[in-house]
Amino acid sequence: MNLRTSSDRGRGLFVSVDGPGGAGKTTIVRHLAQLLLTEGHQVHVTAEPSSGPIGKLACDLTPTVTGHALACLYAADRYHHVETEIKPLLKNGHLVISDRYVASGLVVQRFDGVDPVFLWQLNEEAERPDLVVILEADPDVIAERLEARGPHNRFQHTPGSSHTEAVFYRQATETLEEAGFAVLALDCSSRPPEQSAAIIAGELTALLAPSEAVSG
Numbered sequence: 001m002n003l004r005t006s007s008d009r010g011r012g013l014f015v016s017v018d019g020p021g022g023a024g025k026t027t028i029v030r031h032l033a034q035l036l037l038t039e040g041h042q043v044h045v046t047a048e049p050s051s052g053p054i055g056k057l058a059c060d061l062t063p064t065v066t067g068h069a070l071a072c073l074y075a076a077d078r079y080h081h082v083e084t085e086i087k088p089l090l091k092n093g094h095l096v097i098s099d100r101y102v103a104s105g106l107v108v109q110r111f112d113g114v115d116p117v118f119l120w121q122l123n124e125e126a127e128r129p130d131l132v133v134i135l136e137a138d139p140d141v142i143a144e145r146l147e148a149r150g151p152h153n154r155f156q157h158t159p160g161s162s163h164t165e166a167v168f169y170r171q172a173t174e175t176l177e178e179a180g181f182a183v184l185a186l187d188c189s190s191r192p193p194e195q196s197a198a199i200i201a202g203e204l205t206a207l208l209a210p211s212e213a214v215s216g
């Protein structure tokens with residue numbers, strides 16, 4: 001994997017967790033934060049849409065605004081979220097976990113027919129996470145979970161949305177990998193969330209380990 005960290009970031013580490021609705025993002029983020037706290041890290045859990053003014057607006061408008069306009073709103077929230085919350089915490093040495101980030105921006109608005117190239121251009125300047133986790137799961141399994149939990153948004157009401165979303169996420173993963181992001185794709189169909197969290201924590205611990213670069 002290719003670790004890319006901006007020089008103005010300080011000592012923190014930034015990880016995003018994305019994946020289809022019902023894949024287990026929120027559940028895994030909770031377990032991951034707990035694990036990392038136990039290991040003594042300063043952990044900050046955040047999510048998109050953010051709790052800031054643009055995130056609230058995006059949330060309020062999602063039922064009625066569609067397509068390019070909504071894509072721009074979510075991207076605007078993302079850039080503002082990075083500047084006002086994520087970067088200051090990274091500078092302070094926090095380990096920041098975001099429940100949804102760029103990958104969601106590349107996927108969700110495609111349900112409204114927005115061109116993936118436009119979505120990439122809109123999002124490509126957002127701060128790169130040190131690790132992008134994409135949760136994958138058998139669409140039939142997550143469709144069942146979604147039915148049990150209840151859909152959270154209008155995109156999940158479309159019949160077959162879990163199957164479509166899985167395809168969109170695979171394409172987003174390819175886009176991110178081609179752009180040099182460090183991506184960890186994790187199948188969560190049968191793996192308990194605690195185990196997924198432990199795998200992600202292992203990757204982060206490896207990133208935090210002092211460089212083993214050989215000198216001389």
Ligand SMILES: Nc1ncnc2c1ncn2[C@@H]1O[C@H](COP(=O)(O)OP(=O)(O)O)[C@@H](O)[C@H]1O
Nearest residue numbers: 020021022023024025026027145149191192193
């Ligand atoms: N690995 C798993 N196995 C079984 N059920 C799970 C798993 N991960 C999550 N769930 C359940 O599936 C539902 C959706 O999980 P959630 O974390 O809200 O997903 P997301 O945030 O991706 O939409 C919840 O009821 C949760 O308890």
Ligand SMILES: Cc1cn([C@H]2C[C@H](O)[C@@H](COP(=O)(O)OP(=O)(O)O)O2)c(=O)[nH]c1=O
Nearest residue numbers: 021022048049062074100104105108152153
């Ligand atoms: C981050 C992001 C979220 N969204 C929307 C999808 C949902 O309506 C909402 C996130 O809802 P949420 O309740 O977090 O869904 P889930 O539990 O499945 O993660 O934000 C976008 O449309 N584009 C984006 O880029």
